[in-house]
Every structure is written in C-alpha cells, then in structure tokens.
Amino acid sequence: MTNALARVLGRLPIGWLQLVHSKTRLAAAVAGVAFANVLVFVQLGIFGALSETILVTYELFDADILISANDANTFLEGSNVARQRTYQALTVPGIAAALPVYTALTEWTQDDGNTSSLQVIGIDPGAARFLRQDLRERIPELAILNTALLDVNTRGVDAELMDTVKSGRSIDFELNGRTITIRGAVSFGGGFTADGYLFVSDQTFLRIFQKRISGAPDHILLKATAGAGVAAIVDQLNLIFPRDNLRVRTLERAAQEDLAYQTTERPIGLIFGFGVVIGVIVGIVIVYQVLSTDVADHMREYATFKAIGYRQRFFLGIVLEEAVILALFGFAPGISISWFIYGVLGQKSGLPLEMSVATATMVLIGTILACTFSGGIATRRLASADPADLF
Amino acid sequence: MANVMNVHSSVPTDAGSRHPVAIAGLNHWFGEGEARKQVIFDVNMRIEGGSLTILMGPSGSGKTTLLTLAGCLRDVQEGSVKMFGQELYGASERELVANRRRMGFIFQAHNLHESLTATQNVMMGLEVHGRDDRGRYLEASHHLLGLMGLGDRFDYLPSNLSGGQKQRVAVARALVGNPDIVFADEPTAALDKDSGGRVIRMLKRLGAERGTTTVMVTHDNRILELADRVVTLEDGRVVDDSAH
Numbered sequence: 001m002t003n004a005l006a007r008v009l010g011r012l013p014i015g016w017l018q019l020v021h022s023k024t025r026l027a028a029a030v031a032g033v034a035f036a037n038v039l040v041f042v043q044l045g046i047f048g049a050l051s052e053t054i055l056v057t058y059e060l061f062d063a064d065i066l067i068s069a070n071d072a073n074t075f076l077e078g079s080n081v082a083r084q085r086t087y088q089a090l091t092v093p094g095i096a097a098a099l100p101v102y103t104a105l106t107e108w109t110q111d112d113g114n115t116s117s118l119q120v121i122g123i124d125p126g127a128a129r130f131l132r133q134d135l136r137e138r139i140p141e142l143a144i145l146n147t148a149l150l151d152v153n154t155r156g157v158d159a160e161l162m163d164t165v166k167s168g169r170s171i172d173f174e175l176n177g178r179t180i181t182i183r184g185a186v187s188f189g190g191g192f193t194a195d196g197y198l199f200v201s202d203q204t205f206l207r208i209f210q211k212r213i214s215g216a217p218d219h220i221l222l223k224a225t226a227g228a229g230v231a232a233i234v235d236q237l238n239l240i241f242p243r244d245n246l247r248v249r250t251l252e253r254a255a256q257e258d259l260a261y262q263t264t265e266r267p268i269g270l271i272f273g274f275g276v277v278i279g280v281i282v283g284i285v286i287v288y289q290v291l292s293t294d295v296a297d298h299m300r301e302y303a304t305f306k307a308i309g310y311r312q313r314f315f316l317g318i319v320l321e322e323a324v325i326l327a328l329f330g331f332a333p334g335i336s337i338s339w340f341i342y343g344v345l346g347q348k349s350g351l352p353l354e355m356s357v358a359t360a361t362m363v364l365i366g367t368i369l370a371c372t373f374s375g376g377i378a379t380r381r382l383a384s385a386d387p388a389d390l391f
Numbered sequence: 392m393a394n395v396m397n398v399h400s401s402v403p404t405d406a407g408s409r410h411p412v413a414i415a416g417l418n419h420w421f422g423e424g425e426a427r428k429q430v431i432f433d434v435n436m437r438i439e440g441g442s443l444t445i446l447m448g449p450s451g452s453g454k455t456t457l458l459t460l461a462g463c464l465r466d467v468q469e470g471s472v473k474m475f476g477q478e479l480y481g482a483s484e485r486e487l488v489a490n491r492r493r494m495g496f497i498f499q500a501h502n503l504h505e506s507l508t509a510t511q512n513v514m515m516g517l518e519v520h521g522r523d524d525r526g527r528y529l530e531a532s533h534h535l536l537g538l539m540g541l542g543d544r545f546d547y548l549p550s551n552l553s554g555g556q557k558q559r560v561a562v563a564r565a566l567v568g569n570p571d572i573v574f575a576d577e578p579t580a581a582l583d584k585d586s587g588g589r590v591i592r593m594l595k596r597l598g599a600e601r602g603t604t605t606v607m608v609t610h611d612n613r614i615l616e617l618a619d620r621v622v623t624l625e626d627g628r629v630v631d632d633s634a635h
C-alpha cells in the first residue's frame with residue numbers, strides 16, 4: 001500500500017503513514033465517515049423510494065393528459081372535477097377517449113385486528129385500455145359489483161391471507177361497512193401515501209364511499225389520437241376550461257409536479273432533505289476534528305519539514321491525502337452497512353429501497369469533497385508551524 | 392563519499408563567493424512595545440566556504456537566534472545577511488525556501504517523524520528536491536544511515552531507536568541532500584561520546600570532500616579542537632573570534 005501510494009504521489013505517503021501509525025484515530029475517523037455515509041444513504045434511499053412511490057400512482061395509467069382540480073397537488077388531494085368536463089374535453093379535436101377516475105383513502109381492518117390503509121381507485125371496468133398494459137387483463141372482472149383487485153405489495157397484511165389472495169381464491173372482507181370480494185392480487189408496486197392499492201369499478205367505488213357522487217370524479221384521464229400533438233391539445237383545453245379551478249397537464253408533467261410538491265413543500269420531503277444535510281455535517285465535523293487534531297499533533301514534524309524547505313503546498317497535500325484516504329476507507333463500510341439496512345428496511349416497510357450506481361457514485365464523490373473540505377479547514381492550523389521555534 | 396547525492400548540482404554556486412554566509416551590521420529584537428528587547432547587537436562576520444565554525448557563549452547570549460537568522464528561519468530585521476551572495480533582508484518567502492533547500496539543519500531535539508522509519512525520515516531530506524528515481528533516493532538514504540552506523544536499523548520507527556540513534560538519523564537527514572551549508576544547534580548534546588565523535592568526523596569529512604560549510608553551536612570542548620574557527624558571543628555581541 002505504502003509503495004503503491006508512493007508511486008501515485010511521487011513522494012512518501014506521509015498522510016497514509018501518519019494515519020496507520022495512530023490506529024485509534026484512523027478507526028475513529030473511518031467510523032465517523034461510515035456513519036455519515038449510512039445516514040446519507042438511508043435518507044437518500046427513503047427519499048428515492050418516496051419519489052418512486054409518488055410516481056407509481058401515475059404509472060398505473062396509460063394516458064396522455066390529466067385534468068385535475070387546481071388544488072390537487074397530489075393524486076389524492078384536492079377538490080373534484082365535474083364529470084361534464086369529460087364531455088367537454090371530447091369535443092376537442094385530437095382527443096380519442098376520456099375517463100373519470102375516482103380515488104380515496106380508507107382503512108381496512110383485518111380479522112386479526114391489523115389495519116392497512118388502502119388507496120382505492122375506481123374506474124369504468126370497460127376502460128381497461130387506460131391502464132398500464134399488465135393491469136388491463138383483470139380489470140373487466142371488476143364489472144361484477146363489490147369486487148376488487150388488491151395490490152400484492154400491500155403492507156400489514158397477514159402473510160397467509162395474502163397467499164390465499166395470490167392463489168386466486170376469492171376472499172370477502174368488510175370495507176366501510178360493505179362486503180367486498182377480493183378476486184385476486186395484482187402487483188401495482190407499493191405505495192407511500194397508503195399501505196397499498198385497491199382497484200374497483202366506479203360503481204363499487206361509489207358504494208364504498210357513500211358520500212361521493214358519480215358526477216364528481218377526482219381526475220379525468222384523456223387519451224389523444226395517434227399522432228395528435230399533445231402539447232397543443234393541453235393548450236387548447238386550458239383555453240376552454242376556467243383556469244382558476246382546473247389544471248390540465250400531461251400525465252407525465254402531473255407526476256413530476258406531484259413529486260416536486262411532495263419532496264420540497266411537504267414536511268416529509270423536507271425531513272429527508274434535512275436528514276441528508278445532517279449526515280453531511282456530521283461527516284464534515286468528525287473528519288475536521290480528526291484531521292485538525294492530527295495536524296496539531298504533528299506541528300513539530302511539520303515545522304521541521306518547513307526548515308528543510310518544504311512549502312505550504314506539501315502540507316496541504318499531506319492533509320488532503322489523509323482526507324481522501326478517510327473518505328475511501330469510510331465509504332467502503334458505509335455503503336456495505338447501508339446495503340444491509342436497505343434490505344432490512346425494504347423488507348419491513350415494503351418501500352422500494354434501491355442502491356443505484358448513480359446514488360453510490362454521487363455519495364462517494366460527495367464524501368471525497370466533504371472530506372477534502374474538512375481537510376482544507378484543518379490545514380489553517382499549519383500556518384503556526386514555525387521552524388524557528390525548533391531550536 | 393561518492394554515494395551522497397548531489398541533488399542540486401544545477402544550482403549555480405555564486406562565482407567567487409568564498410563566503411557562503413556574510414553578516415554585516417546585524418541587529419535583532421524580540422517582543423513588542425515595552426517588552427521589546429534587543430538580543431543581537433551589530434554582529435559582523437564572514438564564514439569561509441568549507442570551514443567548521445563553532446558558536447560559543449553563555450546561555451541566552453544569542454547563539455540560536457544568530458543561527459536561525461543565518462539559516463533563513465527568521466526574518467532579518469536590521470542589517471544584512473547574505474547567503475551565497477544573496478541578500479536575505481527583505482527576501483521573499485519563496486527565496487527563503489529556495490535557500491533552505493541548500494542547507495541542512497540539525498536540531499537539539501531530533502524532531503524525527505514518529506510515523507516514518509529511519510530510512511523514510513532520511514528520504515525526506517531528499518524528496519524536498521522533487522520527484523526523482525525513488526530507488527536512487529533509497530540507496531542514498533541507506534548509504535548515509537550506514538555511514539552513521541545505523542546499517543541495521545533502516546526500517547526501525549523512531550520509537551524503537553535509542554536517543555543517540557535518533558539523533559544520528561536526524562544528522563543523516565540533514566546531510567543526505569548534500570547541503571552547501573549545515574546549521575547545527577548543539578547536535579551532540581544528546582549523544583554519547585562515540586556517536587558525537589562520529590557525527591563531527593562526518594561533518595568534517597563533508598567539508599573537506601565537498602566543500603560543505605558547517606556552523607555549529609556547541610559547549611562540547613572536544614569539538615573545539617576540530618574547529619577552524621571559534622566565535623564567542625556574549626549578550627548578543629561577538630566578544631571573541633579566533634581561528635584555530
């Protein structure tokens with residue numbers, strides 16, 4: 001290692017030798033960097049999973065345009081849209097089909113007392129083409145009143161019960177005082193706002209949620225005819241509809257705006273953003289602490305080197321060498337532990353926690369930058385190494 | 392001493408500078424305001440190239456101060472110090488550093504780096520001259536450690552060496568770059584008789600073979616006999632200056 005570093009640096013790897021000489025200090029610093037890395041990774045993981053689950057709702061559908069109420073910052077929030085907008089929209093050239101979508105949250109209390117929150121989505125079972133390809137097949141079954149398809153990723157469901165659902169056997173359960181028959185499980189991808197999704201027909205939806213009326217869906221999905229300019233249609237719809245209470249966006253845009261809203265304006269998004277900042281600060285402080293003590297402990301040696309004729313750049317090099325070594329040594333256990341935590345957390349929460357190469361690279365670069373920054377501040381003490389004091 | 396590296400052979404030694412160090416009208420003060428106190432008074436001296444000059448004097452007489460001024464480790468406040476013909480008064484940090492690289496320092500304390508082996512510590516005296524064939528640096532360091540009687544201690548950390556051995560490593564570090572001038576402040580204070588003698592003989596030999604100049608502060612009477620010149624300071628003034 002020493003020889004390899006000497007070759008890379010073109011000089012004795014003093015920083016490395018200093019670090020391995022005081023093993024306790026090295027261990028403390030590596031543990032500190034690893035800890036900071038774990039903090040950041042877990043926060044980023046949850047943040048990423050949150051983002052992904054926000055998008056999942058939109059990815060259930062295969063449509064071009066979404067009409068929502070102006071205050072519908074997320075798919076679940078906001079006022080309703082008058083169903084007559086469906087017919088109005090259909091008069092615009094380039095629109096092939098329109099579908100009112102009903103959605104609401106409810107609690108499902110199971111026999112064993114466990115509860116899971118469900119995001120119920122109700123659509124016309126004859127409009128399967130508005131759904132993602134792999135979901136289309138089973139939607140027509142929902143035409144039978146009071147039947148539903150359950151998300152296999154729903155959290156808090158008894159494993160045995162879920163196995164029965166998966167096997168395709170029907171199961172009855174009570175929801176808002178109605179008996180609903182689950183006819184099967186579909187993989188929707190897990191959610192964040194709710195423990196899982198429940199797909200029903202619009203008619204069943206209106207029976208589960210007695211206060212909702214058919215004339216007031218939550219959103220309207222539109223499909224454009226092949227080759228039609230979606231952007232132009234959106235502009236045209238925005239002209240037709242009163243802008244002060246409706247918003248027309250491409251489905252993709254709606255998904256991105258929901259994501260932006262939930263990750264930057266919602267406490268949940270802010271908390272995770274804050275967590276990342278805390279992780280970075282913890283890392284910087286620990287590395288600064290270790291490096292500045294290290295500099296202080298070697299003042300005499302550095303003063304000697306100054307007398308010999310080494311310049312400021314050389315000392316900066318030593319401290320930065322230490323910083324990069326600490327970053328790399330801390331990152332290795334940091335990412336390993338995070339990987340493990342992702343596995344456990346993912347299993348327990350059902351969140352899609354994924355260690356992507358992009359995230360890992362970003363954290364590694366961030367770690368090196370943060371350590372370098374700490375090292376940079378730590379070198380300020382070097383100025384007081386005065387060779388004249390050595391005699 | 393064929394194996395001691397001549398790492399700065401490209402630095403032109405100033406033509407006709409018989410005096411690597413020339414001090415004129417040098418005054419120096421420590422402290423500020425009320426506490427300001429003069430410790431060097433109108434010192435004038437020229438040091439012959441290749442000579443061994445010894446600074447003597449009671450404690451507090453200004454020997455170390457004079458050494459650090461000539462050694463580019465302190466800024467010259469008043470008067471003139473010329474190093475190889477170059478004025479140090481008002482010299483930039485860059486010029487001072489360039490000068491330091493032509494010097495070897497031996498301190499009272501060994502000041503070895505605890506994380507580096509004996510060989511690595513000595514190599515620090517060479518690496519300051521820049522990237523080079525590391526094999527050559529290693530060879531030169533081993534050679535000098537051998538001359539210092541440490542041929543079997545190459546890879547020892549300072550904590551595993553005796554006081555005398557550590558000081559000899561420090562001497563090797565100061566000499567390995569084949570400096571033009573060596574400044575030593577009581578280098579043998581921490582050494583036993585044998586080690587001390589070895590260090591002084593080494594310095595003498597360098598002076599004879601390579602024209603290395605040595606300025607040394609010492610109280611060691613045995614060394615006085617080897618000196619070319621003995622300068623005695625008292626209260627910051629030169630009170631005696633005699634050739635041997």
Ligand SMILES: Nc1ncnc2c1ncn2[C@@H]1O[C@H](COP(=O)(O)OP(=O)(O)OP(=O)(O)O)[C@@H](O)[C@H]1O
Pocket residue numbers: 421422430448449450451452453454455456457
């Ligand atoms: N950094 C300093 N700040 C203030 N005064 C100093 C400083 N260094 C030395 N002095 C004072 O300058 C005078 C000369 O000190 P110097 O160290 O040069 O003496 P010396 O001859 O080397 O003594 P010794 O034999 O004890 O090493 C002394 O009075 C000392 O107290």
Ligand SMILES: [Mg+2]
Pocket residue numbers: 391454455456576
């Ligand atoms: Mg002294």
